[in-house]
């Protein structure tokens with residue numbers, strides 16, 4: 001399987017797509033075609049374990065990776081999870097939660113970032129790269145910690161994480177700033193996530209930066225969700241959820257289902273689209289946003305317009321205006337028109353907006369629709385479900401719940417099973433979840449954990465409790481214009 005950039009140019013191998021992260025012309029790597037999964041193959045996957053399913057799906061794209069080795073890597077990655085890596089919980093008739101937060105950092109980013117170190121190191125070996133690899137990450141909260149945890153003490157790899165100073169939750173900040181490992185560095189950036197992501201993208205796009213790093217025997221790579229190595233493992237859980245519904249007798253093989261996905265950078269939901277393109281019987285994908293509802297508007301109007309107020313919400317991993325992975329969907333619905341995709345991305349940069357054609361919008365609407373939750377309506381959804389069935393969810397999942405409930409309300413006759421993707425452990429946001437389910441406010445996160453436990457009786461992840469006593473290793477705050485200087489300082493040691 002070869003890969004092409006959404007902005008044109010030559011082909012790349014899977015290893016190259018993963019090691020480079022972003023194509024040299026600023027485009028995102030996409031597979032040349034979508035590999036099909038036949039109904040026989042799907043049936044054969046019913047009996048498989050999660051790592052076997054993941055290796056089967058990922059192996060369809062990364063054809064140069066040795067299949068047996070890939071399977072061993074998947075087994076090792078998902079052994080870091082507590083129990084089933086992607087369990088389904090039935091809430092009601094035809095309504096299920098897909099819990100993707102049983103990994104080391106309690107958020108869905110672990111689904112890909114526990115495996116990415118292998119995909120990257122192996123990719124570098126395949127390409128014969130001798131330099132050390134520097135993983136540069138811009139995070140809205142959860143990616144940073146998952147990358148640090150995934151890559152800590154990995155041979156020949158260094159990790160540097162930048163997060164928006166006031167744009168992450170206290171728990172997320174603590175998780176990152178107490179990170180152990182000799183090859184890691186964490187710094188806060190003045191500004192919001194988009195400022196942070198833009199500054200990091202500029203380093204990736206700069207030939208001068210690459211040349212400077214080369215002198216230090218270092219090549220850059222990305223663990224952000226634009227890296228195909230993040231996307232591929234995420235496709236697997238859409239398959240796995242479907243197969244679990246079949247083997248649990250909840251649906252018939254071949255029956256179509258819907259997913260609702262809490263969305264920020266459009267990575268998670270795009271993986272669902274890839275699963276559909278591979279032949280998984282997915283009917284609709286409901287894109288759930290928070291108050292930063294640029295995607296909701298785009299899916300309704302075909303205009304992507306970031307000239308708007310930016311809100312800091314209780315679902316910080318969705319506080320994003322520039323959803324990078326949307327570029328991959330635009331590329332598909334434009335008939336894989338790289339020049340047009342590049343033009344739109346340039347327009348976004350200069351005019352802060354672009355518009356797609358009516359035909360393209362219609363094509364997108366065949367699969368996608370969008371909705372959003374305000375701070376109040378997500379809390380109402382979280383409270384309502386907790387009251388009704390005793391299920392506790394985090395604020396990101398709360399946004400998805402609100403959007404799914406709106407869909408049910410407007411489509412009462414529609415009996416298509418719905419899977420709501422649950423992206424973080426509620427204890428990662430203890431104060432906000434406590435407020436949603438009990439109406440009580442507490443000042444301290446750890447007090448929030450205690451009270452939330454008393455209210456819900458849900459098990460508290462030991463890794464989160466342990467943060468209270470860990471020393472803070474990183475406390476620097478830097479200017480978004482000076483990130484590369486920070487990078488050089490870290491590399492020089």
Ligand SMILES: *Cc1c(COP(=O)(O)O)cnc(C)c1O
Nearest residue numbers: 142264265266267268317396423
């Ligand atoms: C990253 C994240 C999201 C958004 O996922 P995207 O792939 O960026 O759309 C939603 N919820 C949580 C908890 C996350 O960590």
